[in-house]
Amino acid sequence: MRPVHEIDLMKKVVVGRGVRSKLPEVLKELGNYKEVAIVSGPHVASTWGKEIKEILEDGGFDVHIVIVRRPTKDDAEAAYEEVKTTGSDVVVGVGGGKAIDAAKYVAHKLNLDVVSFPTAASHDGIASPFSSLRGMNGPTSVKTVAPIAIVADTEVIVKAPRELNLAGVGDLLGKFSAVKDWRLAHKLKGEYYGSYAASLSLMSAKHVLKYLTALKRMDEMGVRILVEGLISSGVAMCIAGSSRPASGSEHLFSHALDIVANYPARHGEQVAIGSVMMLYLYDSKYWKKVRKAIEVLGLPRNAKELGVSEDKIIEALLIAHKIRPERYTILGEEGLTREAAENLARRTGVIGDEPEE
Ligand SMILES: NC(=O)C1=CN([C@@H]2O[C@H](COP(=O)(O)OP(=O)(O)OC[C@H]3O[C@@H](n4cnc5c(N)ncnc54)[C@H](OP(=O)(O)O)[C@@H]3O)[C@@H](O)[C@H]2O)C=CC1
Numbered sequence: 001m002r003p004v005h006e007i008d009l010m011k012k013v014v015v016g017r018g019v020r021s022k023l024p025e026v027l028k029e030l031g032n033y034k035e036v037a038i039v040s041g042p043h044v045a046s047t048w049g050k051e052i053k054e055i056l057e058d059g060g061f062d063v064h065i066v067i068v069r070r071p072t073k074d075d076a077e078a079a080y081e082e083v084k085t086t087g088s089d090v091v092v093g094v095g096g097g098k099a100i101d102a103a104k105y106v107a108h109k110l111n112l113d114v115v116s117f118p119t120a121a122s123h124d125g126i127a128s129p130f131s132s133l134r135g136m137n138g139p140t141s142v143k144t145v146a147p148i149a150i151v152a153d154t155e156v157i158v159k160a161p162r163e164l165n166l167a168g169v170g171d172l173l174g175k176f177s178a179v180k181d182w183r184l185a186h187k188l189k190g191e192y193y194g195s196y197a198a199s200l201s202l203m204s205a206k207h208v209l210k211y212l213t214a215l216k217r218m219d220e221m222g223v224r225i226l227v228e229g230l231i232s233s234g235v236a237m238c239i240a241g242s243s244r245p246a247s248g249s250e251h252l253f254s255h256a257l258d259i260v261a262n263y264p265a266r267h268g269e270q271v272a273i274g275s276v277m278m279l280y281l282y283d284s285k286y287w288k289k290v291r292k293a294i295e296v297l298g299l300p301r302n303a304k305e306l307g308v309s310e311d312k313i314i315e316a317l318l319i320a321h322k323i324r325p326e327r328y329t330i331l332g333e334e335g336l337t338r339e340a341a342e343n344l345a346r347r348t349g350v351i352g353d354e355p356e357e
Pocket residue numbers: 040041042043044045071095096097098099101119120122123124125126128130131132133134141156157159160161164167266267
C-alpha cells in the first residue's frame with residue numbers, strides 16, 4: 001500500500017468521426033488559451049497539421065506549427081526551444097507516437113497543458129503520461145505529463161497506414177503478459193500492485209480478442225475499439241503512476257530488440273511477439289490465443305516477418321532482464337540461458353519452422 005497516491009488523469013476524451021472540428025471548443029472548455037503550438041512530424045504537419053491549424057485559427061486561436069523530425073531527445077529539445085519562443089500557452093501533439101511524445105516532453109518542460117490528437121493509433125503513448133525518446137536514459141519511456149485531453153478523430157486515424165494501427169493492437173496484446181508480470185512481482189517481491197489499474201489494462205487486451213474481426217477490418221469501428229483500448233491502457237498507467245500495468249517482460253524483449261537490432265520493427269509488432277513468448281513461459285493458455293490473434297490480424301509472426309535474424313531474437317531474449325532490473329518479471333533476475341531462449345523462441349514459432357501445437 002502506498003501512503004500517498006496521486007493520480008493525474010485527462011479531463012476530456014472525444015472520440016468519433018470528424019471530431020477534429022471540436023478542437024476549438026475543447027480548448028476553450030479546458031483553459032483560457034490563446035496561443036497554440038502544434039507539435040507534429042514533417043509529413044503529418046503538411047496534411048492534417050495544416051487542417052488542424054486552420055480549424056484552430058477559425059476558432060480564434062493563434063497557431064504555430066513546430067516540426068519534429070526524429071523521435072530523439074535532441075529533436076524534442078529543439079521543439080521545446082522553438083515552442084518557448086512562440087509564447088504558446090498550450091501544446092497540441094498532432095501525429096503518431098513521435099509527435100505526441102515530443103509534445104508531452106515540451107509541455108512538461110514548459111509546464112503547459114498538452115492535448116493529444118493522434119493521427120495513428122500505434123501504441124498507448126497517445127494517452128499515457130510517458131514519452132519514449134531516443135537519447136534519454138536507456139530505451140524505456142520517461143515520465144512527462146498526461147494529456148489534459150485526447151481528441152481522436154476516427155476519420156483521420158482510419159486513413160493512417162494500416163500497419164501503424166495494427167501495431168497499436170499489438171501493443172494491447174502485450175498487456176496479457178505485462179499484468180501477469182506485475183502480479184508476479186507483487187507476490188514474489190512485495191512490489192506495489194494496483195488491482196484496478198491491472199484490470200483496466202488487462203481489459204484492453206481482452207477487448208482485442210473479443211473484437212478481432214473489427215480490428216482486422218480496421219474500419220472506423222475497428223479504429224474506435226482500438227483507440228478506446230489504448231486509452232484504457234493509458235488511464236491504467238496514469239492510475240498506477242508508472243507504465244507497470246502496460247509494460248512487462250514482453251516490452252523488455254522489444255526494448256532489447258531495439259538495442260541489438262537497431263529498432264527493426266514497430267513497437268507493437270515486437271511487443272506482440274514478446275507477449276507470445278512470455279505467456280508461453282507462464283504456461284498460460286493465452287500464448288496460443290495471442291499467437292492466433294497475431295496471425296488473424298496479419299501482424300508479423302516471427303523473426304523473418306519482423307525483419308531480424310534469428311540470432312538477434314536470441315540475443316534480445318538473453319539481455320531483456322537487464323533492461324530494467326528494478327522491475328521483476330517472469331525472466332527473473334538472472335534471465336534465460338541460451339538453451340532456454342532458443343527453446344522458447346523455437347517452440348513459439350518465433351524462430352524455426354513451426355510452433356508447438
Ligand atoms: N510514449 C510511449 O509510451 C511510447 C512511445 N513510443 C514511441 O513512439 C514512436 C513510434 O510511434 P509511431 O506512431 O509508430 O511512429 P511515428 O510517430 O514515427 O509515425 C510513423 C510515420 O507515420 C507517419 N504518420 C503518422 N500518422 C499518419 C497518418 N495519419 N497518415 C500518414 N502517415 C502518418 C509519420 O509521419 P511524420 O513523419 O509526419 O511524423 C511517420 O512518418 C517511437 O518514437 C517510439 O519510441 C513507442 C512506444 C511507447
